[in-house]
Amino acid sequence: MKLAAPPLPSLWIAFLISMLLVSSNAAFSPRILQQSTSNSKNYLTNEALWFNQTLDHFSPYDRRQFGQRYYEFLDHFRTPDGPIFLKICGESACNGIPNDYISVLANKFGAAVVSLEHRYYGKSSPFKSLTTENLKYLSSKQALFDLAVFRQYYQESLNSKLNRSNVENPWFVFGVSYSGALSAWFRLKFPHLTCGSLASSAVVLAVYNFTEFDKQIGESAGPECKAVLQEITHLVDQRLASNDKELKAMFGAAEV
Incomplete structure (x- = not known):
């Protein structure tokens, strides 16, 4: 799998998002955000899409795959060079892309929003039976490579739709709690695949006897x-x- 790097100028997106999130600008006040979400539907989209994901990213011999569910929202996307926001789903079913602050940011920056369901949750389970043997492929390490593979798959799919090749849109990843940790780890593990990440309430410190x-x-x-x-x-x-x-x-x- 060839993991290409996004253009360096895209780093400004990470800076602007971080500034906007702490800004006192009225457009991003809690009251305005609450109004924008409460008066509209709960999801930007709940139309499921699928692609074939690798079961074991660390085996050179195991070629098994499973269907992994994802979603896309393109209403705010600035074709062709807009950023892509990847909202990471955590340890629960992912039934769509919520209509939350990411929608506000996507509208501001002309971004596409995509979201990938975590392996073994919702409808993205590789096995019908969750035996101990089958659960050995459930780990944060496998999930990080799921994100990397999906990122490349979606970028290539977008390039195909736009009739182009070898073009990289700037990617920014979001996560909350466990998925926030995945967001931070993804930035550290694959710095060439994203210009930044927002790790909200991220559990990045593992405590054995908590x-x-x-x-x-x-x-x-x-x-x-x-x-x-x-x-x-x-x-x-x-x-x-x-x-x-x-x-x-x-x-x-x-x-x-």
């Missing part, structure tokens, strides 16, 4: 629910110590 998360769950759940959760956790720990195979079998995790 006890603070459990504490927050307990506070949010309230004392009664917290006590029940603690009791269940204690019972599971006891059963794991006495008969871990039986317990794992109850959750379909006997092979783990």
